[in-house]
Amino acid sequence: QSALTxxxxxxxxPGQSITISCTGTSTDIGGYDYVSWYQQHPGKxxxxxxxxxxxxxxxxxxxxxxxxxxxxxSLTISGLQxxxxxxxxxxxxxxxxxxxxxxxxxxxx
Amino acid sequence: QVQLQESGPGLVKASExxxxxxxxxxxxxxSAYYWGWIRQPPGKGLEWIGTFYHSGSTYYNPSLxxxxxxxxxxxxxxxxxxxxxxxxxxxxxxxxxxLRVMTSPFDYWGQGTLVTVSS
Numbered sequence: 001q002s003a004l005t006x007x008x009x010x011x012x013x014p015g016q017s018i019t020i021s022c023t024g025t026s027t028d029i030g031g032y033d034y035v036s037w038y039q040q041h042p043g044k045x046x047x048x049x050x051x052x053x054x055x056x057x058x059x060x061x062x063x064x065x066x067x068x069x070x071x072x073x074s075l076t077i078s079g080l081q082x083x084x085x086x087x088x089x090x091x092x093x094x095x096x097x098x099x100x101x102x103x104x105x106x107x108x109x
Numbered sequence: 110q111v112q113l114q115e116s117g118p119g120l121v122k123a124s125e126x127x128x129x130x131x132x133x134x135x136x137x138x139x140s141a142y143y144w145g146w147i148r149q150p151p152g153k154g155l156e157w158i159g160t161f162y163h164s165g166s167t168y169y170n171p172s173l174x175x176x177x178x179x180x181x182x183x184x185x186x187x188x189x190x191x192x193x194x195x196x197x198x199x200x201x202x203x204x205x206x207x208l209r210v211m212t213s214p215f216d217y218w219g220q221g222t223l224v225t226v227s228s
Contacts, residue, residue, distance in 0.1 A: 057216065098160065
């Protein structure tokens with residue numbers, strides 16, 4: 001199984017919205033609604049922000065939302081804030097395996 | 110509140126075995142849930158290593174399967190990772206984490222521990 005594909009970087013200005021894509025195949029993202037997203041600040045452990053494609057854990061801002069179309073999942077962050085600057089990783093379950101994306105660095109301009 | 114804490118040598122020689130332990134507090138790992146290991150090479154993405162269920166089922170990354178063993182010590186409420194024949198490519202921050210079921214995300218993570226493989 002190959003890692004999921006994410007853009008290396010995205011950027012946006014405060015208040016704007018950005019979307020990060022995560023592309024897999026019909027046997028992972030396309031085959032299950034088990035897509036998750038993690039936020040990671042430098043030197044910290046990843047933090048779960050989206051699970052089950054579009055569900056937020058308690059305490060996660062509603063500015064974060066997820067979606068999926070075919071073999072591609074997306075994370076949208078609306079109303080960008082400086083604190084959103086971090087690395088973002090997607091993940092998907094497939095056949096008793098957990099796959100991660102390569103990560104996307106979000107820069108808030 | 111579940112807490113996980115990794116521990117082990119920060120430096121391992123090439124060709125030797127990397128051994129790490131994850132101590133869990135706030136929940137008994139023999140009760141339920143799945144527990145796993147993930148690693149992150151410096152400046153790179155996350156890589157799933159493996160996951161186990163308290164009853165004994167284990168699941169490993171196919172690319173690491175021949176070198177990885179995850180085991181559990183319920184008496185100490187901790188689980189361990191062994192990775193044999195390490196190379197510089199195994200240098201990474203190693204995280205332990207919890208999943209509710211195999212299809213769910215990792216919801217609780219340890220702080221991570223850096224392991225460097227020296228030649």
